[in-house]
Amino acid sequence: MRxxxxxxxxxxxxxxxxxxxxxxxxxxxxQQAAAVETAILDEIERLRKILSTYDxxxxxxxxxxxxxxxxxxxxxxxxLGFYDWWTAKSRGAYNGHLGELIGAWKAAxxxxxxxxxxxxxxxxxxxxxxxxxxxxxAHTVQRLTSGTLDVSSLGKGYIIxxxxxxxxxKVPGVPGILLNVGGDIFASGAxxxxxxxxxxxxxxxxxxxxxxxxxxxxxxxRAISTSAxxxxxxxxxxxxxSHILDxxxxxxxxxxxxxxxIAGNSANANAxxxxxxxxxxEEGLELVRQIQDADCLIVTADGRQLxxxxxxxxxxxxxxxxxxxxxxxxxxGLWPANYQVSISILLKTPTGNARQIRRPYVAVWVENxxxxxxxxxxxxxxxxxxxxxxxxxxxxxxxxxxxAATVTRATRPAGQHRIAWDGLDDQGKPxxxxxxxxxxxxxxQHGSHxxxxxxxxxxxxxxxxxxxxTTEFGQTTLxxxxxx
Numbered sequence: 001m002r003x004x005x006x007x008x009x010x011x012x013x014x015x016x017x018x019x020x021x022x023x024x025x026x027x028x029x030x031q032q033a034a035a036v037e038t039a040i041l042d043e044i045e046r047l048r049k050i051l052s053t054y055d056x057x058x059x060x061x062x063x064x065x066x067x068x069x070x071x072x073x074x075x076x077x078x079x080l081g082f083y084d085w086w087t088a089k090s091r092g093a094y095n096g097h098l099g100e101l102i103g104a105w106k107a108a109x110x111x112x113x114x115x116x117x118x119x120x121x122x123x124x125x126x127x128x129x130x131x132x133x134x135x136x137x138a139h140t141v142q143r144l145t146s147g148t149l150d151v152s153s154l155g156k157g158y159i160i161x162x163x164x165x166x167x168x169x170k171v172p173g174v175p176g177i178l179l180n181v182g183g184d185i186f187a188s189g190a191x192x193x194x195x196x197x198x199x200x201x202x203x204x205x206x207x208x209x210x211x212x213x214x215x216x217x218x219x220x221x222r223a224i225s226t227s228a229x230x231x232x233x234x235x236x237x238x239x240x241x242s243h244i245l246d247x248x249x250x251x252x253x254x255x256x257x258x259x260x261x262i263a264g265n266s267a268n269a270n271a272x273x274x275x276x277x278x279x280x281x282e283e284g285l286e287l288v289r290q291i292q293d294a295d296c297l298i299v300t301a302d303g304r305q306l307x308x309x310x311x312x313x314x315x316x317x318x319x320x321x322x323x324x325x326x327x328x329x330x331x332x333g334l335w336p337a338n339y340q341v342s343i344s345i346l347l348k349t350p351t352g353n354a355r356q357i358r359r360p361y362v363a364v365w366v367e368n369x370x371x372x373x374x375x376x377x378x379x380x381x382x383x384x385x386x387x388x389x390x391x392x393x394x395x396x397x398x399x400x401x402x403x404a405a406t407v408t409r410a411t412r413p414a415g416q417h418r419i420a421w422d423g424l425d426d427q428g429k430p431x432x433x434x435x436x437x438x439x440x441x442x443x444x445q446h447g448s449h450x451x452x453x454x455x456x457x458x459x460x461x462x463x464x465x466x467x468x469x470t471t472e473f474g475q476t477t478l479x480x481x482x483x484x
Contacts, residue, residue, distance in 0.1 A: 006175050009033035014349040014415050016044060017156055019182030026176035036177060039170035043163040050075050051155040064148040069140035076141060077134055079151050079158050086271045093278040094271060095247035097131030099148030109234045120250035127247045157184055157225060157270030164188050183226055186266050187219040196220040204228050204258040204299050208420040210378045216316040223266040227273040228258035244277045253278045257299045262314060264293040281306055334430050335423040336460060338482055346474035347415040360444035360472060366421060367437045374425045433459045442472040456480055
C-alpha cells in the first residue's frame with residue numbers, strides 16, 4: 001500500500017512562554033501531527049520549569065534566591081554556558097544577569113522618570129563582573145553578584161530548538177516542522193515535498209500584523225529571530241525607549257530599529273539578534289562575519305538596510321508591481337498624507353485546558369456612512385472551510401482574503417495584535433475623508449462568536465474611538481492619525 005501523501009496541519013496556542021505559539025507540521029495524518037504537537041508542548045513546559053524567571057519554583061529562580069551553589073540540571077548549565085560564550089564574543093554587549101538593571105528601569109517607569117546615573121553606575125559595574133560560577137562536575141550554579149539571572153532572551157531560543165528536536169524524536173518520519181514562538185522561528189525540513197518554508201520579516205517602520213513584509217525568506221533546517229523595540233519598552237513623558245538595554249551603559253539601546261538573524265539553532269539566532277540591537281551597525285556586521293553559520297539583516301534607526309554577504313541567498317525576489325495609489329497630501333476630500341487607522345486588538349486567552357485553546361477566526365472590515373463595506377482590513381484563520389463561521393463578514397466576503405503569514409518579528413505579549421487600515425478600498429483606491437465604522441468579528445473553537453464595532457471620524461484631525469470588549473476580545477482602540 002502506498003504511504004499517504006503528507007498534509008500540512010496547523011496548531012495555535014496563546015500564553016506559551018508569555019506570547020503566542022504557532023506550529024505547522026507536515027505529516028501523513030492528524031494523529032502523527034497531534035503527536036508532534038504534544039511532544040513539543042511537553043518539552044516547552046519541561047524547560048519552562050527550569051528557565052522561567054516568572055516561576056518562583058523554577059531552577060533559575062532558586063539560583064536567584066541565594067548566593068550559595070544550587071544543584072541544577074544540564075539544561076540550565078548549557079544555557080548559562082551559552083551566555084558566557086556570547087558575553088565574551090560580544091565584549092559585554094550581551095549579558096545574562098540583567099535582572100537588577102531591568103528592575104531599575106521598570107521601577108523608574110512607575111515613578112515617571114528615567115533612572116538616575118547614581119542608580120545605574122553601580123549596576124553597570126556589577127554587570128562587568130562574572131554573574132555566576134558553573135561547576136559542571138558537581139552540577140551546580142552559584143550566583144556571584146547582587147544582579148539576578150534573566151535568561152529569557154537566549155532561553156526562549158534554546159527551548160524552541162529543543163522542542164523541535166523533541167517533536168522529531170517522537171515522530172521521526174515527519175517531513176517538516178515549523179515552530180514559531182512569538183516571532184522566533186525554527187524551520188525544520190520542508191513545508192511540502194521539495195519546498196522550503198517561507199518566512200516574512202516584519203518591517204520595523206510598519207510592524208502591524210497586516211503590513212507588507214520588509215522581505216521574504218526561504219528556509220530549511222534553519223532558525224530565525226528578530227529583535228526590535230517596536231513591541232515592548234519603557235515610556236517617559238510620551239517618549240518610547242527600547243526594552244533592549246546595553247549592559248555596558250545601563251541605557252536603552254539606540255541606533256538599530258531591528259535586527260534579523262538566521263543561524264543553525266534558535267539560541268544563537270536569538271542571542272545574536274539581541275546583540276546586534278546593542279552594537280553599532282558596523283560592529284554588528286563584523287561580529288556576524290566571525291560567526292560561521294550566521295547571517296543578518298540590520299535596519300538602522302534612519303531606515304538603512306544592512307545585509308551580511310550571504311543573507312540575500314535566502315531572500316525571495318520581490319515582484320516588481322506598482323504600489324497602490326495613495327492619498328495625496330492636500331488633495332481635497334482625501335486623507336492627509338501618511339494617515340491611517342491603527343487598530344489595537346487584545347484577543348483574550350480563555351480559561352481552562354490551555355491545550356484546547358485554538359486560534360480564533362478573526363475578521364476586521366470597514367463600512368462607510370451608507371453601510372457599504374469598502375475594505376476588508378484583515379482575515380485570520382488556518383482553513384478556508386471555516387471562514388463561514390464568521391457569518392457577518394462572510395455575507396459580503398470576497399474570494400481573496402488576506403491570510404496571516406508566518407512572520408519573524410519582535411516578541412509581543414500574548415494575544416496583542418496591531419493592524420492598520422491605510423485609507424484605501426478593496427480595489428486599492430483612496431477613499432474620501434468622513435466617518436467610517438470599523439467592525440471586529442471573532443469566533444473561536446471551544447470558545448464563542450462575538451462581534452463589535454465603533455464609528456471613527458476620519459477627517460483632518462487625529463481621532464480616537466473604542467470597540468467595547470466582549471467574551472473573546474478586550475477593549476479595542478482605533479486611532480486615526482500618523483502611524484504609531
